[in-house]
Amino acid sequence: xxxxTDFVDVQKDERKALRRQRMxxxxxxxxxxxxxxxxxxxxxxxxxxAGDSPKTQMKAIWHxxxxxxxxxxxxxxxxxxxxxxxxxxxxxxxxxxxxLEQSRNLYADHLAEREKQAAFYERQDxxxxxxxxxxxxxxxxxxxxxxxxxxxxxxxxxLETVALGFIIGAAIAIPLGIMCGLxxxxxxxxxxxxxxxxxxxxxxxxxxxxxxxxxxxxxxxDWMPKSLVISAITVTLCSLWPTLINTALGVASIDKDLLNVxxxxxxxxxxxxxKLVLPSALPLIFTGLRLSLGVGWMVLIAAEMLAQNxxxxxxxxxxxxxxxSQSLAKIMVAVLTIGIIGFLLDRVMYALxxxxxxxxxx
Numbered sequence: 001x002x003x004x005t006d007f008v009d010v011q012k013d014e015r016k017a018l019r020r021q022r023m024x025x026x027x028x029x030x031x032x033x034x035x036x037x038x039x040x041x042x043x044x045x046x047x048x049x050a051g052d053s054p055k056t057q058m059k060a061i062w063h064x065x066x067x068x069x070x071x072x073x074x075x076x077x078x079x080x081x082x083x084x085x086x087x088x089x090x091x092x093x094x095x096x097x098x099x100l101e102q103s104r105n106l107y108a109d110h111l112a113e114r115e116k117q118a119a120f121y122e123r124q125d126x127x128x129x130x131x132x133x134x135x136x137x138x139x140x141x142x143x144x145x146x147x148x149x150x151x152x153x154x155x156x157x158x159l160e161t162v163a164l165g166f167i168i169g170a171a172i173a174i175p176l177g178i179m180c181g182l183x184x185x186x187x188x189x190x191x192x193x194x195x196x197x198x199x200x201x202x203x204x205x206x207x208x209x210x211x212x213x214x215x216x217x218x219x220x221x222d223w224m225p226k227s228l229v230i231s232a233i234t235v236t237l238c239s240l241w242p243t244l245i246n247t248a249l250g251v252a253s254i255d256k257d258l259l260n261v262x263x264x265x266x267x268x269x270x271x272x273x274x275k276l277v278l279p280s281a282l283p284l285i286f287t288g289l290r291l292s293l294g295v296g297w298m299v300l301i302a303a304e305m306l307a308q309n310x311x312x313x314x315x316x317x318x319x320x321x322x323x324x325s326q327s328l329a330k331i332m333v334a335v336l337t338i339g340i341i342g343f344l345l346d347r348v349m350y351a352l353x354x355x356x357x358x359x360x361x362x
Contacts, residue, residue, distance in 0.1 A: 094329035099336070102329040110150040117145045144222075149310060151330075155337065158311035161228055162300045162345075165235025166293055172236070173243035173292070174285065178273060180244070181251025181281070198241040202234050202299045206306055209233045227309035234303045239296035246288025250281030286353035293349055297342050312338055 076096050083093040094102075124143065131139040149157070180187040213230050220226050254277060262272040278285075304313025316334050319327040 088328065090323060090328045091325055094332060098329045099332045102326060103333045105326075106151040106330065106333060110152040113147055113150045113153075116147055120145050120147075151315060151334075154311050154315045155341070157228075158300060158304065158313070159341070161231045161304075161309075161311060162235055162293075162296050164228070165232035165300070166239060166296050168232065169236040169240035169292060169296065170243055170289060173240040173288070174247050177244045177247025177285070177288075178251050178277060178281075180248035181254075182273075182277070187248060187252075194241065194244065197237075198245075200238070202238050202302050203306065205234050205237050206230075206303055209237070210307060227307070230307060231300060231303045231309045231311070234307075235296040235300050238299040239292040242291035242295060243285070243288035246284045246291070247281065250284030250288075251277055253284075254280045282357040283353070286349065286357060290346055290349040290353070293345050294342060297338075297345060301338060 080095045080097075083095040086093045124141075128140045128142070131137065176190065180190055210230050213226060213233065217226055217229055258276045258280065259272070262276050267275070300311065301313040301316070303309065304311035305317045306313075308314055308317070312334055316331050319330045319334070
C-alpha cells in the first residue's frame, strides 16, 4: 500500500530527474562552444556535477585536461632548466618567471600611458574652456595625444592591419576562386599566375608595395596612415592564395547534378552561385579563409618588423635594437602573445565555419 511518505519521495525523485534532465540539456547546448575553444573537459566536469558517473567522464578529462597540462608543465620545466644555461649578447635567456614579470610591467606601462593621455586631454579641455570664458575662442586648439604607443596599443594596431589585409584578400580571392571553379578557361588562364606568385615571400613584396603606395597614396589621412596601407597590402598579396585555391577546389568539386538542376530551372548565373555553388563550397572556402588568416598573421609580423610599421613586429625589432637587460624577456612576451592571438583568430574563423556551414567535421 502506497503511503503519503512514499508519494512525497516519488515526487522528489521526479523533480531531481527533471532538474538533471534540464542540466544535461544546458550542458549539451554549451558543449559546442566549450569544445570550440579547447575546453571540452569543462563539459565532463559539468556532467559530473550534474550527477553523471565520474568514471564515465574521466576519459574525456584525461585526454582534454590532464595530458595537455602535463605537456605544458613539461615545457615550462624544460624552459626553466635550459634558459639560464644559454648566454646571449643581451644576457641569459629569461625563464617563465622573468617573462611573466615583464608581461605585468608592459601592462603597467600601458595603464600609466593611458593616465598620461587622460591628464593631457584634461589640461587641454581646461585651457580651452578658459579661453572661451575669457572671450578668446580663436585661441582654442585641439591636439591629439602624441605619446609613444604601448605594447597593448601595438597589439590592436596589428589586429587592425591584419583584418584589413585579410578582408581585401578574401574579397579578391573568393570571386576569382568561384570563376576558376566554374569556368575551366578562367582556371587555365589564372593557374600559371597563381603558381608563380603563391610562393613569393613578403620580403620580396614589401619594397615593391612600399614604392607603389608611396607614389600613389599621396594625400594620406589620419585614419588610414601610409604604414597601415603598406602592411595591409603586403598581407593581402601573401594571404589570398589559400582562399583562392580552396574556393576553386570547392566549386569544382560540386555535384554536377546540382548545376544541371540550375540549368533546367534556367537560373541566372548570380542565383546559381548564391543558391547552389556557395552553400556547397562553403566548407572548403572557410578552410581556405582559416589558412589565409594564419598566413596573413605571420606575414604581418615580418612586414611590420622590416618596414618599421607600427605593430607587434616593430615592437620586437625595437626591443632587439634597444639591447637592455629586459629586452629579451619583452621579446618573448611578444612571441607568446603572437602565438596566442594566432590561435584565437583561428578559433574565431572555426566558429564562423561551424555557424555558416553544414559540415560535421570537428
